[in-house]
Amino acid sequence: MKRRYVTLDVFTTRRHAGNPLAVVLQSEGLDTEAMQAIAREFNLSETVFVSAPEHPGHRASVRIFTPGSELPFAGHPTVGTAVWLALTDHAAGTPAEMLVLEEKIGAVSCAVEVTGSHAGHAVFTLPRLPERSGEVAAAEILAAALGVDSDDIGYGSHLPGVFTAGVPYTCVPLGTREAVARARPDLGRWDDAMQGGAAFVYSRETSETGHHFHARMFAPNLGLVEDPATGSAAAAFAGAVMAYEKPEDGDHRFVIEQGYEMGRPSQIALEMSVRNGALVSARIGGSAVVVSEGVLL
Template sequence: MARRFVTLDVFTETPFAGNPLAVVLDADGLDVGAMQRIAAEFNLSETVFVLPPDETRRKARLRIFTPTRELPFAGHPVIGAAVLLALRDGRAGLADATAFGLEVEIGVIPCVVETAGGRGRARFTLPLLPAYLEEDPETEAVAAALGLAPSEIGFGLHAPSRHSVGPAFTFVPLASIAALDRARLDPAGFAALGETSALGQPSALYLYAVDPDGIGHRYQARMFAPHLGVAEDPATGSAAAAFAGVMMQFEPLGDGTHEVAIRQGIAMGRPSEIGVQLVIASGALHTVEISGAAVLMSEGTLLV
């Protein structure tokens, strides 16, 4: 059976930047093994398969795969699929924005998309809040895994921590952009960090430092997930979502709406920008919203 696919660059408005994504349309009838083989063939950090929704009032159901395993949720597949589906909707361009729900394993994700000229910008609200895993790694172990000195780990109140929004991340604050650029993942050091007992699997390493080129809550980041077949990721929306938990843990945020900007992929030559919005009420995190742009890159047909 011929199945259409589209590739997009996500978390960017510029072709050949951001995080590449493959979206397989007409995915109904593919089993898990076939989806995994197709994702391995594309060999991108994620490939998303578009299926009919369980509830007809929603736009689609998504299944998300890295080259080696399925994920319950990931941010750049949601942004990219939302933009693509809005562009292919006959109503796109007739209104300022298109709103619909997308089903993923962790729940229903409400999306709002604005489109124009083969590209678009989407935002979505998480169906769950970040969970603190209470298994903070030792600074020395993290430093060894990254080829850095322990003195380069941490800034302000920030220390290594673990949070999850389905996928789990070990967040590593670095004292400078120079340390962020110099970090190199050591496989033995990564293995020594072990699994998170809450999930029974390793957590990806997400490094972040204060962005000197911006004001407010702006950060630069890198993400390594060798256990998922991803040596380094140009943009990681699920990590940005879980980063809201980091902000709640280490930043003195008051009630109200807070905007966070994260630049990623710079060291890879794939600059990306991810928006994170936190709404805090009565001292507690109320909602997390992720936003970003996407641009169409190619389309074709899978003959499987």
């Protein structure tokens, strides 16, 4: 059967920036192998497959694939899919300010807003709060795997750590934006340094005023040498912010810029609510714009 799809650029307000996403809108009848093959064909950071929800109060069920594997949860697919469904509902005259997506990790609640005929904004609540996950490699091992100097690693109170909010990341603070730009994954040293997973490198020095962190994400074992904007990494990074920034009780908002070295500037909003010194909830937000529509034959 023919299956409709759309592509969107996510964590941006303009086309040809942010992180591209493919959304297959009629995925009924596709098994896991077929979905993985289609994701390899699109060869984007992630491809989403939308089907009817299991729970009648939810908007859709989604499965998320990189070119190499399925993910239980990811940020830019959640934002992009929520925006597309909001646009669809708005055009049908049934707009909603909140929708729930069923992902492998569980139900994900998204606040959505249509901002144009092909654009919107979504903020979703993390289905799992970040936590530490395993031991982190020594600075010398991390530096070698990232192609930076050992002296580049760490600044202020920030130290490397492994955090997860559904997908684990080794979060590596670098002292300067220049060091972040200089990072290059060494595949031969990657598994030992990153536990076979992904790395999120960041600095407090930013490219644009009003932003709080400059970041890059590398995941060669997932079929992604580098990703332009990574919501699941920002979700894990909330754990690093709590551990090292120690924000006071209250509501906080940080803007993470990513993808600048790739020529695809992206802005991810990380919102955190802290009570009695503990993170009680967190949200990831961003804009998305439709780029193309088509049919899989």
